[in-house]
Amino acid sequence: MLLPNNQRHSPKLSSEANSAKSQRKMTDDQDALRIGSPIPTHPLGIKPLGNKYFAGGNDARRSLGTLQVLPDEMLMQLLEYLDQRTLRLLGYSCRFLFACCISDDLWKSIFLESELRSKTAFEWKGTWRATVLGFSVDQRIWIDCGNVFSDVLHRPFVCNHISLDRYTTNIPAVNTINRFEDLTYEEFAAKWSNKPFILTECIKPWPAYQSWDTQKLLELYPDVDFRAEAVDWSFTTYCQYMSDNHDESPLYLFDREFAKKMKLEIGRSQGAAYWKPECFGPDLFELLGDERPAHRWLIIGPERSGSTFHKDPNATSAWNAVIRGAKYWIMFPPSALVPGVYVSKDNSEVTSPLSIAEWLLEFHAEARQLPYCREGICQAGEILHVPSGWWHLVVNLEPGIALTQNFVPKSHIADVLTFLKDRPEQVTGFKKEVTDPYGLFVDRLREEYLGLLEDGLNQLAERQAQKKRRWDIAVGKNTVDEDQPQKKSTGFSFGFGFGGEEDEIP
Ligand SMILES: O=C(O)CCC(=O)C(=O)O
């Protein structure tokens, strides 16, 4: 279990922490029960709201003056408008405001809006606040907030300390993602292109697997800047952050230019760092050459970092190879309604995405019961297949390094053609000079894979016709078209056809 900050930095505080611990009451215990492991005491002593009823009237909120009328959510929103000086000074006005103003989410926003955002190399000081204010560890202020009761302030701490084990172990047998040492392309094409699986041996010969770890990469690339969500940081700075941060959703290094930046050879050539596994067969997007959309990423992150629920871009499939660490995956087929995941009407975005911890806390138990849920842990030296259109959430169980690549196997040509044709506004990753990705892909396929293209276009046409029939039925329009032979309508199908676009929830 992680020690609370106060116990790590100042022995003097541990007795206070202990007394705060003994005060933990019902809500805390209930949370602990639900979460499956005790949550340590908040470093400042902040408690969940429920504990207020046992506090005998000692309530820091009373000192808020006029601000008392604002609920905590609103107070926190208001604080988002303050500049760093005002936020810091306001935090010194009373205990409740100290607890609010020290929230590192606020300081992360300040960091991202300040000139620090464009700096790539600087010293990370353990929190966004300390980094913005340039404080060292011993300058960090501590004020006893044992009489601050707030779910809004306590919840991020809970999310940061949930035991991942509770969610990632005891995977029901029916949910377990299949594991093989390796597969041949024939096996993949015949049986597995629509299903997730893990290969346990296929990347073990990669030099990247054999030689990379964080320390080695730090020696080789200390000053190389990598993209981590909204920032570009030197690897040295990112490693400092990775080993000492308290973010509920830690910044995730996800860089698509890594091969160029690290001067890596990829492929079967002499000195290559890795090559794509044989079993996935030809990648049809290779036909696009330099015009293909972004397709490979280096992924590095601390324990608890990861990816919230999403589908991969442009209906591509993907593989994800774990070089160091271990990743827990939970996946659903394209047509599934994933609990806690709300898709916008046109399917273009996941709305109100929850953090990984929040999703695990609130929805994992329900999701695990669903018939098409698939789960597995991909260990270092293993690679996982993400079929086209599958929903997935991924969390690092340890600090980790991974390589991922998106590809178009022959068996998913129709999915990709349909996506490029029907959802041009959702197509991503192409350079802006590529104005017609669908047309480009069709042209290139025509040169090399005419038969396959014709099959793909036929499937696309059939899907579009099916969609129109469903729409006509939905709006009560008589579907009889004089010129067309009448097909028997089957109405809405919520069937599970493993990957076809026709199964997607509109
Ligand atoms: O490693 C991860 O966080 C998952 C990345 C991902 O979503 C993918 O490889 O498709």
Ligand SMILES: [Fe+2]
């Ligand atoms: Fe993904």
